[in-house]
Amino acid sequence: xxxxxxxxxxxxxxxxxxxxxxxxxxxxxxxxxxxxxxxxxxxxxxxxxxxxxxxxxxxxxxxxxxxxxxxxxxxxxxxxxxxxxxxxxxxxxxxxxxxxxxxxxxxxxxxxxxxxxxxxxxxxxxxxxxxxxxxxxxxxxxxxxxxxxxxxxxxxxxxxxxxxxxxxxxxxxxxxxxxxxxxxxxxxxxxxxxxxxxxxxxxxxxxxxxxxxxxxxxxxxxxxxxxxxxxxxxxxxxxxxxxxxxxxxxxxxxxxxxxxxxxxxxxxxxxxxxxxxxxxxxxxxxxxxxxxxxxxxxxxxxxxxxxxxxxxxxxxxxxxxxxxxxxxxxxxxxxxxxxxxxxxxxxxxxxxxxxxxxxxxxxxxxxxxxxxxxxxxxxxxxxxxxxxxxxxxxxxxxxxxxxxxxxxxxxxxxxxxxxxxxxxxxxxxxxxxxxxxxxxxxxxxxxxxxxxxxxxxxxxxxxxxxxxxxxxxxxxxxxxxxxxxxxxxxxxxxxxxxxxxxxx
Numbered sequence: 001x002x003x004x005x006x007x008x009x010x011x012x013x014x015x016x017x018x019x020x021x022x023x024x025x026x027x028x029x030x031x032x033x034x035x036x037x038x039x040x041x042x043x044x045x046x047x048x049x050x051x052x053x054x055x056x057x058x059x060x061x062x063x064x065x066x067x068x069x070x071x072x073x074x075x076x077x078x079x080x081x082x083x084x085x086x087x088x089x090x091x092x093x094x095x096x097x098x099x100x101x102x103x104x105x106x107x108x109x110x111x112x113x114x115x116x117x118x119x120x121x122x123x124x125x126x127x128x129x130x131x132x133x134x135x136x137x138x139x140x141x142x143x144x145x146x147x148x149x150x151x152x153x154x155x156x157x158x159x160x161x162x163x164x165x166x167x168x169x170x171x172x173x174x175x176x177x178x179x180x181x182x183x184x185x186x187x188x189x190x191x192x193x194x195x196x197x198x199x200x201x202x203x204x205x206x207x208x209x210x211x212x213x214x215x216x217x218x219x220x221x222x223x224x225x226x227x228x229x230x231x232x233x234x235x236x237x238x239x240x241x242x243x244x245x246x247x248x249x250x251x252x253x254x255x256x257x258x259x260x261x262x263x264x265x266x267x268x269x270x271x272x273x274x275x276x277x278x279x280x281x282x283x284x285x286x287x288x289x290x291x292x293x294x295x296x297x298x299x300x301x302x303x304x305x306x307x308x309x310x311x312x313x314x315x316x317x318x319x320x321x322x323x324x325x326x327x328x329x330x331x332x333x334x335x336x337x338x339x340x341x342x343x344x345x346x347x348x349x350x351x352x353x354x355x356x357x358x359x360x361x362x363x364x365x366x367x368x369x370x371x372x373x374x375x376x377x378x379x380x381x382x383x384x385x386x387x388x389x390x391x392x393x394x395x396x397x398x399x400x401x402x403x404x405x406x407x408x409x410x411x412x413x414x415x416x417x418x419x420x421x422x423x424x425x426x427x428x429x430x431x432x433x434x435x436x437x438x439x440x441x442x443x444x445x446x447x448x449x450x451x452x453x454x455x456x457x458x459x460x461x462x463x464x465x466x467x468x469x470x471x472x473x474x475x476x477x478x479x480x481x482x483x484x485x486x487x488x489x490x491x492x493x494x495x496x497x498x499x500x501x502x503x504x
Contacts, residue, residue: 002029002065005047008098009036009179010211011172015055017044023058027065035180037094038325039081042073047094052076081341087327088290088299088311089283090173092181099218104183112289113227116191124195124292125151131291131300132309137163137244137281138357138386138482140308140375146278149268151196153276158198160189160230161272163249163281164205164212167241168358170317170389173325174282178205178212181286182219188285190227191292192278201232202272204249206239241413245481246279248415259415260481281387283313304330308374318355318391319345328373335369338392349394353402353498357386359409360486362493363399384489399498404432406490410483421484424475428491431471435464435502465495465502 004024006017021031024046039045042054046064052073053064063069073079076094087093096103104110116124129144150158162185166174177185189201205213216234224231240258243249247261250272271277287310291300300310308330314337316323321343334354338344345351353363362383364371371377378385393402407428414421439461459467472488479485495502 002048003032004029005032005034006044007036007094007180008033008211009043010175010209011040012036012043012045013211015043016057019058020044020046020056020061023061027061029065032097035093035096035098036176037076037082038090038176039079039322040324041322045076047076050075050077052079081322081324081326084341085327086303086311086329089177089184089287089313090181090325090327091290092184093176093325096181098180098182098215099222101183101222104181108293109183109289110187110226112292113187113191116194116292121151121195121197124191127292127295128195128288130295132304132307133284133287133291133300134308134375135280136283136287136312136387138384140385143280143284146268146280147192147196149266150198150276150278153269155276157200157273157275158196159272159275159277160192160196160198160201161246161250161253161277161279162189162201162203162285163244163246163279164203164209165237165244165249166209166282166387167206167239167244168360168387168389170355170391171315171358171387172317173313173315173388175209175212176325177282177286178203178209179215182216183223184286184289185216185282186219186223186227186232188288189232190230191288192280192285193230196276196278198278199229199231201230202253203232203234204237204243204253205234206237206243208239240415241409242415242481242483245483248481249279250277257415259417260483262480283387305372305374306376308376312373312385312388314373315387315389316342316392317389319347319394320390320392321346330372330374332373333370334364334373334390337373337390338369342392345392345394347394347396349396351392352395352397353393353399353494355391355393355402355490356389357384357486357489358389359406360384360482360489361386361389362489363393363402363497364493365497382489382493384486398501399494400432400436400501400503403491403494403502404429404436406487406494407432410487414483418478418480418484420475420478421480421487424471424479424484425487428468428471428475428487431464431468432491432502434459435461435468438503439464468495 045054046056053071133143134140248258252258267277313327410425416422476488
């Protein structure tokens with residue numbers, strides 16, 4: 001009897017992993033459902049004695065078993081895509097059964113939590129500060145400073161909230177942690193609770209992640225006694241993109257309409273139910289056990305560049321040959337990620353643009369591909385790292401249409417709290433349409449009382465472009481949250497680098 005390992009990841013299952021596993025079992029072999037290695041272009045990936053075969057189909061089973069399969073990729077850990085990584089957050093990816101406490105402990109799980117409990121809360125805070133860990137959700141705010149603020153704010157109850165509302169395009173690292181290594185996230189939350197004096201945690205997951213929700217619920221039940229007195233619960237969101245913003249998420253958790261709150265007060269001082277609250281995303285909290293296991297200054301502080309310390313799980317998606325998750329220290333270039341690791345476009349056509357940071361990230365031109373993956377370098381280039389999602393486009397992409405989509409997306413997802421976002425995005429779609437139509441003839445429009453004193457002459461395309469630029473500046477600096485504030489990044493970068501795509 002052969003032991004066959006097949007991922008239980010949602011992407012692998014969508015590609016036929018369940019049917020494949022059932023077929024191996026019918027042939028009398030033991031099947032272990034594991035976490036995903038993150039080589040998504042090879043899913044479903046079958047592993048036997050450390051060797052991989054993929055993407056596997058039902059027709060490949062006999063050839064895999066007798067060693068004649070043409071889909072053999074060799075020893076998985078020696079594969080170029082895996083061997084070149086520096087996996088800390090995803091150290092167990094592909095190696096464990098997600099809810100097996102036995103597997104988790106056998107691979108070092110729980111060491112960080114036990115060490116944290118031997119330290120005072122103040123010592124744990126110092127470890128996190130020394131690591132240089134910054135929030136992996138997009139803003140890049142120093143995690144230790146946020147925790148210290150919560151710890152120093154007196155209250156009868158404090159909370160740890162995990163923002164697992166992963167809604168950006170090309171992002172799936174949070175899902176992979178929740179589905180593949182849930183105890184790492186729970187352990188990180190429990191360590192945070194010890195550090196700041198919180199006894200209750202909530203994981204806010206979008207409803208589109210049923211596999212993650214089921215896995216987390218099971219894992220929480222199995223480890224409840226281990227992490228006591230810290231308690232953890234899953235809360236399911238309705239899928240609103242704006243709930244990725246921390247204050248909107250908190251309102252949703254409280255049963256209110258998902259609207260952004262004005263700051264101050266910060267959630268670290270008045271967060272969930274008005275109490276001091278740590279709000280971190282999945283990747284941030286899942287990094288904590290490794291930091292506490294080895295000591296803050298011995299891992300993260302020695303990896304990365306400048307103020308961007310540690311590793312970043314980078315997600316490669318879009319029109320790319322080798323899509324998947326690649327965890328590496330900060331400092332790698334886009335050129336390396338796209339060509340050396342991603343293999344270029346799946347279509348085989350030239351890369352035209354790369355969007356980094358989700359649907360509100362800037363479009364990066366090929367001339368900028370030597371930019372290093374570093375928060376400050378991206379900020380200097382008027383771009384965002386965000387959650388580490390990379391979407392690749394080939395030369396058939398219409399960047400004018402992509403800029404329009406950014407405004408349309410913002411208009412659809414706005415919570416409506418502030419005017420720049422609520423109305424600016426709608427006007428943005430209209431202005432881009434006029435630019436692509438070559439300008440606007442005001443005299444041809446039906447007159448309204450508001451238009452009585454407006455000039456009747458046509459507005460040129462250049463004037464419409466200036467109007468779009470002014471509108472984007474207003475949204476960037478006048479919006480309450482990053483939804484309206486970041487929408488100008490894809491719009492202006494597309495206009496700046498591909499003006500010809502706005503000619504209609």
